[in-house]
Amino acid sequence: MMRPRQSVQAGAGRGPAPTPWSAAHPRRIVVALRRSPALARLLVIVALILLWEAAARWWIDPIFLSPPSRVVAELDELFATQGVPGALQATFFELAVAFVMSVAIGLVIGLAVGLSRFAHRSFMPIILLLYGTPQITILPLFILYFGIGSASKIAFGVSHGIFPIIVTIVAGVQNIKPILMVAARSMGASRWQIFRWVIFPHMIPSFFAGMRLGMTGVLLGVLLAELYVSSGGIGYFTTVFTQNFDPTKLLGLISVLAAMAIVLNEIVRRAEIRFGRWRMD
Amino acid sequence: MTAGEVAIRITNVSHEFGEPGEAFHVRALANTSLEIARGELLCLIGPSGCGKSTLLNMIGGLLLPTEGTVEVGRTVVRAPLPREIAFVFQENALFPWCSVIENVKLGMVFQGVPRAEQEERARRSLEAVGLKDFMNHYPSQLSGGMRQRAALARALSLETGILLMDEPFGALDEQTRMVLGEDLSVLLARARKTIVFVTHSLGEAVFLADRVAVFSARPGTIKEIIRVDEPHPRNPGFVTTEKFARLRNQLYALLHDEIRKAVAQAAIAGPTP
Amino acid sequence: MSAKRDRRNKLASRGVQIAFVLGLVLLWYLGSTYWGVSPILLPNPLGVWDELKDVLGSGEFLPDLQVTLTELAIAFVISCGSGITLGYLISRSPYLIRVFEPLLAGIYSVPIILFLPLYVLFFGLGPGSKIALGATISFFPIILNTIAGFGYVDRIFITAARSMGASDWQMFRHVLLPAALPVILTGLRIGFTVALLSILGSETIASLAGLGHRIVHLAEAMEMARMFAYIVFAVAIAATLNTITSSLERRAKRQ
Numbered sequence: 029m030m031r032p033r034q035s036v037q038a039g040a041g042r043g044p045a046p047t048p049w050s051a052a053h054p055r056r057i058v059v060a061l062r063r064s065p066a067l068a069r070l071l072v073i074v075a076l077i078l079l080w081e082a083a084a085r086w087w088i089d090p091i092f093l094s095p096p097s098r099v100v101a102e103l104d105e106l107f108a109t110q111g112v113p114g115a116l117q118a119t120f121f122e123l124a125v126a127f128v129m130s131v132a133i134g135l136v137i138g139l140a141v142g143l144s145r146f147a148h149r150s151f152m153p154i155i156l157l158l159y160g161t162p163q164i165t166i167l168p169l170f171i172l173y174f175g176i177g178s179a180s181k182i183a184f185g186v187s188h189g190i191f192p193i194i195v196t197i198v199a200g201v202q203n204i205k206p207i208l209m210v211a212a213r214s215m216g217a218s219r220w221q222i223f224r225w226v227i228f229p230h231m232i233p234s235f236f237a238g239m240r241l242g243m244t245g246v247l248l249g250v251l252l253a254e255l256y257v258s259s260g261g262i263g264y265f266t267t268v269f270t271q272n273f274d275p276t277k278l279l280g281l282i283s284v285l286a287a288m289a290i291v292l293n294e295i296v297r298r299a300e301i302r303f304g305r306w307r308m309d
Numbered sequence: 310m311t312a313g314e315v316a317i318r319i320t321n322v323s324h325e326f327g328e329p330g331e332a333f334h335v336r337a338l339a340n341t342s343l344e345i346a347r348g349e350l351l352c353l354i355g356p357s358g359c360g361k362s363t364l365l366n367m368i369g370g371l372l373l374p375t376e377g378t379v380e381v382g383r384t385v386v387r388a389p390l391p392r393e394i395a396f397v398f399q400e401n402a403l404f405p406w407c408s409v410i411e412n413v414k415l416g417m418v419f420q421g422v423p424r425a426e427q428e429e430r431a432r433r434s435l436e437a438v439g440l441k442d443f444m445n446h447y448p449s450q451l452s453g454g455m456r457q458r459a460a461l462a463r464a465l466s467l468e469t470g471i472l473l474m475d476e477p478f479g480a481l482d483e484q485t486r487m488v489l490g491e492d493l494s495v496l497l498a499r500a501r502k503t504i505v506f507v508t509h510s511l512g513e514a515v516f517l518a519d520r521v522a523v524f525s526a527r528p529g530t531i532k533e534i535i536r537v538d539e540p541h542p543r544n545p546g547f548v549t550t551e552k553f554a555r556l557r558n559q560l561y562a563l564l565h566d567e568i569r570k571a572v573a574q575a576a577i578a579g580p581t582p
Numbered sequence: 583m584s585a586k587r588d589r590r591n592k593l594a595s596r597g598v599q600i601a602f603v604l605g606l607v608l609l610w611y612l613g614s615t616y617w618g619v620s621p622i623l624l625p626n627p628l629g630v631w632d633e634l635k636d637v638l639g640s641g642e643f644l645p646d647l648q649v650t651l652t653e654l655a656i657a658f659v660i661s662c663g664s665g666i667t668l669g670y671l672i673s674r675s676p677y678l679i680r681v682f683e684p685l686l687a688g689i690y691s692v693p694i695i696l697f698l699p700l701y702v703l704f705f706g707l708g709p710g711s712k713i714a715l716g717a718t719i720s721f722f723p724i725i726l727n728t729i730a731g732f733g734y735v736d737r738i739f740i741t742a743a744r745s746m747g748a749s750d751w752q753m754f755r756h757v758l759l760p761a762a763l764p765v766i767l768t769g770l771r772i773g774f775t776v777a778l779l780s781i782l783g784s785e786t787i788a789s790l791a792g793l794g795h796r797i798v799h800l801a802e803a804m805e806m807a808r809m810f811a812y813i814v815f816a817v818a819i820a821a822t823l824n825t826i827t828s829s830l831e832r833r834a835k836r837q
Contacts, residue, residue: 065680072685092704149595154602160824164783164794165816168801168809173623211402214369215467216391217419225415229406247693255698255787263787266699275703282696289692306406306447328586 094276099283106280115261119254120288122178126185126246127292131239134190138197138238143227152198159191163249167256176260181253188249192241200234201227229306236296236304243296247289316471316503317345317368322377323528324363337363339528340377347470350497350504350541352514354560355524355532356571361507362475363529368505369394369473381471391420395464399476401456403448409459410435410444416463434466435459437496454485461493465500472504479509490516491545498542511564515556516543523563526570533563625807634811643815649792650781653709657716657777662770665721669728679733683726690722695783702788712784712792720777727769731762764835771827778820793819 061068077096084095107113141147141155167184174180204227212226254262262285269278322341327333338360345351353361366372367379370389379386381393395416403412413431422430435444438458448456457477464472478486490513497504497517508514514521518537525532537556539547547553607627613619614626637643672678698715705711735758743757785794793816800809 062677065677068677068681069685072681146591146595146598149592150598150602154599160821161817162779162782162820164779164786165797165813165820167786168798169813172801205400207398207400207402208404210371211396211398212419214371214389214391214394214396215416215419216389216421221419225418226404229404232406244691244693248695251693251695252783252787255695270699270703273703275700278699278703282700285696286692289696293691331586 090275091273092275094279096279098276099279102276103280103284106277106284109265109277112265112281115265116284116288118178119181119250119262119285122181122185122250122254123246123288123292125178126182126189126250127243129182129186130189130193130242130246133186134193134238134242135197135235137190138194139201141194142198142201142231143223148198148202155191155194159195163187164252167252170253171257176257180257181250181261184253185246185249188245189242190245192245193235193238196234196238196241197231200231200238203234204230233300233304233306236300240293240296240300243292247292251285251289314347315344316347316349316381317343317505318380319343319345319364319368320378320380322364322367322374322379324360324367324372325375336528338367338374339530341530342377343522343531345503345505347503348501349519350506350517352518352521353505353507353524354509354511354514354521354564355529356526356564356568357509358527358529358571358575359524359567360527360529361524365473365475365505365507368471369396391467391469393469394471394473395467395469397457397460397464397472397474397477399479401448401453401460401480403456403459403463405448408445408447409440409451409462412448412459413463413466416467420467430466430468431462434462437465437499438462439492452485453481454489457481457489461496465496470502472502474504474506476507476509478513486510486513491543493517494541494543511557511560512548514560515553516548521560523560524567526567527574532567535559535563621806622804623806625810629807630810630814633808634814637808637811637815643793643796643812646791646793646796647819649709650785650794653712653716653781653792654774654778657713657781658720658774660713660717661720661724661773661777664717665724665769665773666728666766669725670732672725673729673732676733679729683729686722686726686729690726694719694722695780698784698787701784707788707790709791712781712789715784716777716781719780720773723772723776724766724769727765727772728762731765731769732758735761767831767834771831774827775824778823782816782820 061071080093081095081097084090084093084098137155141151163184170180170184170187174183208226208230209222212222217225251262255266257263258267262281265281266278269275269281320342322338323336324338326335326337337358341360341364343351353364355361363372367374368381368386370386373387381390384390403409404415407415410431413435414427417427417430432441432444435441438461440455440458440462443451443455443459448459451459461477478489481489494517506514506517515537521535521537523532523535524530535556539552610624611627614621614624672682694715697718698711701711701714701718705714739757739761740753743753748757781792782794785792786798787794789795793812797809797812797816800806800812
């Protein structure tokens with residue numbers, strides 16, 4: 029026979045007295061927040077934006093900071109500024125091309141180095157050395173060699189993107205459990221079959237993880253190069269907006285670029301989750 | 310010794326790792342000879358490092374003997390013979406990115422079985438091991454015992470005459486081992502293959518085998534071969550009989566000193582390669 | 583594979599490495615000396631070597647190096663202090679971790695170098711903007727690692743300490759801190775490296791002083807040999823700092 033709910037609620041020492049359930053009661057909000065960190069996170073973001081709004085409106089000199097409301101309102105002006113949409117398009121194009129090239133080149137080199145013990149021993153230290161050098165120091169050289177157009181930005185992006193891809197692919201190829209290779213050999217698999225059916229599928233999660241890191245690298249490389257070249261592209265506009273003390277347009281431009289970066293990162297991240305994991309529990 | 314045809318002939322086989330004079334040099338197997346009859350189940354049992362897995366790998370063509378020969382039928386074994394010999398390993402050798410049935414089919418792809426036959430054979434062998442309802446599961450979703458069933462199904466689907474099993478139940482708990490051992494006995498009675506089975510477990514050896522070859526400590530060689538005369542499939546009740554206990558005690562007596570020797574060797578020499 | 587063959591292979595691959603590097607240097611030398619590659623693109627390696635000696639000998643590098651290192655030091659101190667403090671506070675509550683960790687990781691995934699023009703607007707072209715950007719970027723790996731270090735200490739240690747009657751302070755000093763230290767130290771190393779890179783980057787893009795700026799200045803003046811010398815110098819400084827921080831990290835972890 030079911031015990032009535034009453035006795036549980038009013039029970040001895042079982043917690044605080046039942047809360048009044050009016051919609052905006054602070055307790056209810058706290059409970060909702062407690063249950064969902066995602067909601068709390070959203071509130072934190074909203075709070076930060078409001079803080080930005082307040083600071084820009086009342087506390088900080090308007091030549092230094094614009095409130096988000098104004099930045100959004102004047103976005104259309106930003107896009108109407110001659111050359112801005114072109115610069116944004118060019119940047120996106122550079123990012124896409126640099127990423128595709130990084131993946132292609134990184135995959136080839138990664139497989140070549142990972143599959144051959146000799147190549148690995150010979151070239152991996154060199155690759156790791158290059159990966160660790162601060163490439164920013166040779167940015168002026170890239171511009172000198174490839175010019176101030178898209179080529180240098182793509183080149184610099186590729187130069188940042190290939191290394192994480194190579195390193196993760198090499199790891200993916202080399203980390204395969206020896207027992208799996210032995211099993212395939214015992215079943216009479218040829219070298220090609222071993223590559224196609226054992227090494228390649230094993231390497232796929234690493235490949236996708238590498239692509240995620242590669243995208244981060246490409247973003248860094250392309251944007252660094254863009255910001256450096258102040259005679260055209262994004263770099264021109266950031267310089268102009270800064271020198272003219274136009275924080276509204278500057279923030280607008282930065283926000284659009286940040287959004288671009290977030291979207292691209294998210295695409296690779298989703299791809300990794302969807303295709304880059306063997307179906308595991 | 311043998312009433313029927315010889316399936317595997319091992320003649321004066323030795324194996325060494327490294328070269329004499331190097332720090333790494335190990336004589337795993339010394340001058341071992343053995344004849345395995347068609348359709349029999351032979352167990353190799355012995356202390357760690359005595360070379361039983363090495364011998365198994367040589368039979369299967371994964372290792373070349375430094376001395377002596379291994380013959381299967383009339384062929385000298387120098388490389389894997391996927392049409393004659395199938396392996397079941399101790400470790401999880403299932404490909405984690407393939408489902409169970411995909412794993413089984415992949416073995417047939419390597420062996421060169423035509424596509425049309427693969428599905429049928431895969432289903433049959435999975436049913437035989439009791440995994441009919443788990444065909445589309447992934448190895449990570451299965452328990453250890455079920456994974457080894459899947460590995461067995463993969464080996465069975467290759468329809469080879471010889472099956473080599475390297476401590477297939479070594480990583481499983483006692484209860485799973487018992488169940489799998491009984492099921493294996495039933496299955497093998499039906500399948501009529503020549504089987505060489507490496508194990509550490511005395512009870513398992515007596516329960517499953519027609520003959521048990523006992524190895525000495527390193528450098529390993531066959532100390533004695535014990536015959537278990539008992540019809541297949543083995544009755545689970547066999548384990549409780551006096552005959553079983555007698556045979557098991559015989560094995561224990563043969564092995565005990567060798568095991569002690571091997572442990573002492575390991576303490577001096579460090580871990581086995 | 584026998585050990586002898588193995589050793590031969592190791593020597594062979596070492597040989598290939600050295601040959602590769604030497605080959606590149608040789609190509610560089612031949613290209614600039616005999617094959618008529620324009621000195622505007624590729625200065626003669628001997629010329630670079632001379633310039634490098636001059637730069638080091640005359641001490642010309644000192645003011646720029648000083649600027650860069652000062653910016654780095656200040657930025658790192660700021661990000662360390664704020665990162666570790668806030669990270670510890672957040673790590674005290676699993677709920678706060680779940681709220682803030684994904685947020686911080688998400689922000690970090692955006693290339694923060696984008697905000698350099700804004701900082702230049704705020705602080706001008708001087709060291710202020712570099713310090714601000716360096717501190718901002720290096721803040722994230724430090725706080726994330728601090729949260730990871732303190733927040734994921736194995737429960738069993740805490741339980742054991744509590745069962746032995748440890749006070750809050752003792753718990754922090756003898757359990758939480760030692761357990762979290764390896765992860766935090768890694769975060770500090772990453773933060774330091776990232777700070778250096780962002781400072782060099784911002785000096786390259788928009789600055790009046792510092793190593794990054796010096797390289798750009800020489801590029802614009804087309805003084806290729808001297809620029810190469812400074813690049814070599816900057817890479818050497820970065821490598822030295824990396825080695826120092828890595829070995830500090832390792833030594834601290836061993837204790």
